[in-house]
Amino acid sequence: MDKLPQTPETYDRMFANGGYGGAFQLPYRHSWYYPMYKGVYKAVKAAGARHVLEVGCGTGGFAHLLFEQGDIDYCGFDFSPEAVSQARARTSREDSFFVGDATVAGSYARDYDTIVCTEVLEHIEADRTAISLWKAGTTCVCSVPNFDSTVHVRFFRHEDEVRERYGDLIDITGIARIRKPWLPDISLRNRLRHLVWNRYQPRRLLYLLGMTSFDKGGWFVFTGTRR
Ligand SMILES: C[S@@+](CC[C@H](N)C(=O)[O-])C[C@H]1O[C@@H](n2cnc3c(N)ncnc32)[C@H](O)[C@@H]1O
Numbered sequence: 001m002d003k004l005p006q007t008p009e010t011y012d013r014m015f016a017n018g019g020y021g022g023a024f025q026l027p028y029r030h031s032w033y034y035p036m037y038k039g040v041y042k043a044v045k046a047a048g049a050r051h052v053l054e055v056g057c058g059t060g061g062f063a064h065l066l067f068e069q070g071d072i073d074y075c076g077f078d079f080s081p082e083a084v085s086q087a088r089a090r091t092s093r094e095d096s097f098f099v100g101d102a103t104v105a106g107s108y109a110r111d112y113d114t115i116v117c118t119e120v121l122e123h124i125e126a127d128r129t130a131i132s133l134w135k136a137g138t139t140c141v142c143s144v145p146n147f148d149s150t151v152h153v154r155f156f157r158h159e160d161e162v163r164e165r166y167g168d169l170i171d172i173t174g175i176a177r178i179r180k181p182w183l184p185d186i187s188l189r190n191r192l193r194h195l196v197w198n199r200y201q202p203r204r205l206l207y208l209l210g211m212t213s214f215d216k217g218g219w220f221v222f223t224g225t226r227r
Helices: 008-016 020-025 034-046 061-069 081-091 127-132 159-166 188-197 202-208
Strands: 051-055 073-078 097-099 114-118 139-145 170-179 218-226
Touching: 008 020, 008 081, 034 061, 034 114, 034 139, 034 170, 034 218, 051 061, 061 073, 061 081, 073 081, 081 097, 114 218, 127 159, 139 170, 159 170, 159 218, 188 202
Parallel strands: 051 073, 051 114, 073 097, 114 139
Antiparallel strands: 139 218, 170 218
């Protein structure tokens, strides 16, 4: 698979177009990332997080969910200025986002007890350097995919591979599997439209009803404490 360069410009262009199927510009509840965001939020709540720092916040989908749920302090950064600008516009929270690089120590110079990092580590060649900059004792809630893409430098086939790559940096206490929906836009309207279009395609109908297997696309959401 041809790969794109891991530069802010690559992501600026991707976010200006909304990403695959426009998923990054959809209301977070309509995006195929929603099941993953919900899993991450559940883990963040269970850990008793009070101050979240999100690494690679993208266009602010998870941040929006967190703000709507209530009482956890949040700040997020991304090295794509376009992502940060869209995150600010989505949430109307100018001060909650900044442009920063995950592999630079200065990006972490603030108070936080929890790091959220979803669908980012697989985009960074020096992912382990980034994690090494996270404060010891911090709760970490991260996700990585089990599928390849033009912007992935790696992906993971099994929980063991996640533990192997990150287990010495993060004391991983749990890994959940979350299936990726078949459509980038999971709004009811879009699902109904696809059900009609695919009414003579039994396999597609099963996918639309959520009967896909994890192996066809999914995320490992892992939780732990930075060693
Ligand atoms: C697939 S998107 C995920 C966005 C968001 N975390 C989410 O789950 O919706 C990957 C993100 O990682 C960001 N990213 C990649 N390398 C980065 C780096 N070195 N520092 C900060 N952000 C980075 C990209 O700009 C992009 O927003």
